[in-house]
Amino acid sequence: MKVTIAQLNYHVGNFEKNRDLIFDSIRKARNEKSDLIIFSELCIPGYPPLDLLDREDFIQKCIQTVDEIAGECRDISALIGSPTLNTNPEGKKLFNSALLLSEGRIVFTANKGLLPTYDIFDEYRHFEPERKFAVCNFRGLRLAVTICEDLWDEQTFDNQFEKKRLYSISPMEELAKQNPDFIINISASPFSWSKTESKTDIFRNKAKKYGIPVISVNQIGGNTELIFEGASLMINSRGEIVKRLPHFEEALHTFDIDEIIQGRNKEEEAGPDPVLLIYKALVTGIRDYFRKSGLKKGIIGLSGGIDSAVCLCLTAEALGPENTRALLMPSRYSSEHSVSDAVELAERLKIEYDIISIEKPFRAFEKDLEPLFSGKEKDVTEENIQARIRAVFLMAVSNKLGYILINTSNKSEAAVGYGTLYGDMAGGLSVLGDVYKTDVYRLADFINRNNEIIPRNIIKKLPTAELRPGQLDSDSLPDYGILDPILYQYIDLQKPAERITGKGIEPAIVAGVIKMINSNEYKRYQSPPVLRVSSKSFGDGRRMPLVAKY
């Protein structure tokens, strides 16, 4: 028996595109004489559909599309993911289902039992959890069809306050009693650099525990903040990886079922470098944000600092240098090398750039505000005005010439509120908002791994916003080597203050940093969507009250 794994890039709500992608894959699998092609979780609407699932018209579209695909499944069967209607009188209106299509119709349905409702996941918002589980008989094989979290009945969270068993049922335990020959897991599991190994381990452990092979099928591509890595797996009954499909690339892989039954460990010696994966994730995230929005061109305010430099490289890689543009906007406080470093980078990348001084509008604002501000000292107000003037320029070019503004704030700045709302915090998409400053340097080194693309001067200079004479980030913030470990422990691991430790970390510094984090929720609330690469990113995965006192 031959099976095809379809690791594809779906677009939320784009039923025609998703259907055509599935049709095309079925055709290819048929050509390879495959008996069964397996697609990923909720491939029909794309993942995550969020509250589009609340719309009756959206669900009707899903049902129609499943019908159309079923019509193509006559000499081949397909396992697909779609919402289906819960026909019971009570409960949420939908199930998150895996449907086996064969002979032109749905011949088997498995509904998801474990609905993740933490971090970015809201599945219980829309779906009723299934409580009964049955294996699927397919050409003499008994398949345990599970949907993503169904195999995650036991897991370790970064936040040690969480229980390891989040659910009181285990779908796989129920299925195991029915003597399955294979575990199939269809998922839409987003990338997080800290989770890649533990995800693989879950599949390996389940294969070992039940002594049967696992086929896991994940999607790839970006959908707004979430980036999916693919890396679909074939694991033999001893828990060894027989094959892993590529990260962040579409792939169709057809194999004989014996290949996995008899297959041996073919795992690469070491797992992929996390910095490489983050780089690929961000490029995928940018590319798909643009492509799926029907956009082509990105613009970046290039300051001569490392954040905008790394963003420019990532954007040029994602959209092509011909679709990337830079605007340099020196102020009266900009150092000369800021402009020359930025120019050097733009020229190396062959990116069109313009230089506009912000002096004239800055003077106009200063002058107009004089009567209101008379007798007041200069303060952060004037710094913010400059940052906002830059946003006005960037958005004007964006509006007139059809570019989308790329936001260049990093996670450390976003965490402590070191940025200007409607100024440098503006943009359609935050590329580095889930990357701490120290990791931005790692990305820069990765970009320069073969030859110097980002001028060394940009990497070596001390971080500064250049909004007043001689300003340095370290005037207002602890050194990033101290700040970032505090942020990681407080935000990503959710540790209580007294358990936050490390070199140079003292309780007073921790308290000061936590105060900055908590008092800047209001800024993050209005931030652009952030490409998520960790397991705790700002945005929908971290929902904090704004007026709380904590």
Add this chain to the structure above:
Amino acid sequence: MKVTIAQLNYHVGNFEKNRDLIFDSIRKARNEKSDLIIFSELCIPGYPPLDLLDREDFIQKCIQTVDEIAGECRDISALIGSPTLNTNPEGKKLFNSALLLSEGRIVFTANKGLLPTYDIFDEYRHFEPERKFAVCNFRGLRLAVTICEDLWDEQTFDNQFEKKRLYSISPMEELAKQNPDFIINISASPFSWSKTESKTDIFRNKAKKYGIPVISVNQIGGNTELIFEGASLMINSRGEIVKRLPHFEEALHTFDIDEIIQGRNKEEEAGPDPVLLIYKALVTGIRDYFRKSGLKKGIIGLSGGIDSAVCLCLTAEALGPENTRALLMPSRYSSEHSVSDAVELAERLKIEYDIISIEKPFRAFEKDLEPLFSGKEKDVTEENIQARIRAVFLMAVSNKLGYILINTSNKSEAAVGYGTLYGDMAGGLSVLGDVYKTDVYRLADFINRNNEIIPRNIIKKLPTAELRPGQLDSDSLPDYGILDPILYQYIDLQKPAERITGKGIEPAIVAGVIKMINSNEYKRYQSPPVLRVSSKSFGDGRRMPLVAKY
């Protein structure tokens, strides 16, 4: 036996304030010789605590505070709401609990069984649902202690696609088998103008169905977007309202238990006017957003249009005219009456205002951008530049003089994207973001009910952004009398396009409006928090993918 209802205004995460408020109420109830004082759901941490519940330190604070309050309960008992730890090995780590404190300790615990996970609610994100329910014996009475949604096992949603029975269990059905004498419901139920009657009906129907009285205790006040109306209820066993506590005001009410047993229908003839309730809700929302953030003063860009006029009146009512400021920023396209109408309003309200023309910075931007824009026609870019210059001025005054910018966009504009990101969409809090334009007029009429505060000219003029010569809203949008019913049916009721009907509504208009709504998710993503007064507000209650094609 005497019972006290405590309808109070809690602050999320402000354990000291919440504790002191509770202490003070216990003291007062004790003075009235009350046997039992009832507080509302999750009064210890404040509602909604959101992901603060993920933090171990936050939960420890809750547990400590409950202990402290228990220490005060010796000659009086208190029913309070707090998260408690789920000690079972599996499941979510917390329960949403009602705790009866007596003799210095917790003598009874009821955990919430029905966890709303729709719209703005995310309770299953943090809490394990209880599956066993027992009545509480208190001085010879058997109390059915329920927490908010526990009584909502059957409800009608605005979206008719939802099931009426969202849960497969009914806590009250289980409790009814144990012959309770009273139903107590502690809640944190946010205001929505369309839900006030159906909420009351749920309590009345439960009282009638089980033939026993209902005491419902709700909180009041604003916590970021959510505004709680209080309106706690005493309902007799025939389902008649014996007493309703005030809307949007703190209240302590002590009564003898016989009062509710023998009490007769004292319900006001007609329910309160929805416009009055929306007005009070918005004033409460503004006041608490400021007070709970430790802020005092608000600033508004006053255009001479109706939205900013209504916002100014609401803000002056909430913060006092002495804490409210206006900035008038005419452009080369502003009509003369825009300034004079705005001045008249500010003077009537005794509000400090300044006038700054945006001409100088506008010219500076135009000039600096000339080289990049040569050969291009004027378009929306120049309109956006003007709107963004205004935001720079407003934020500069905000930063320098310590004001928070009030955003004045209404729900109709937010829906169709008729606004400029980082321009008129800026602000710390959106006051009218859940109020359709036609309802903004109703609010204006309400404000003017006794005497003309908002100049009639502001109400009568045709809506315009005044960003190009002779511009009117109706150039780009259908008449608000047609637009708003379409928006309401699509957004609030979530009707499929083909079922959207009404006077002057045609399929082509509907299609055009839906396209505008869907293609502007990216703008709303970066909007300030919106005071919620409907049952489907923009923000956390409506989670839409940005790059979807739908």
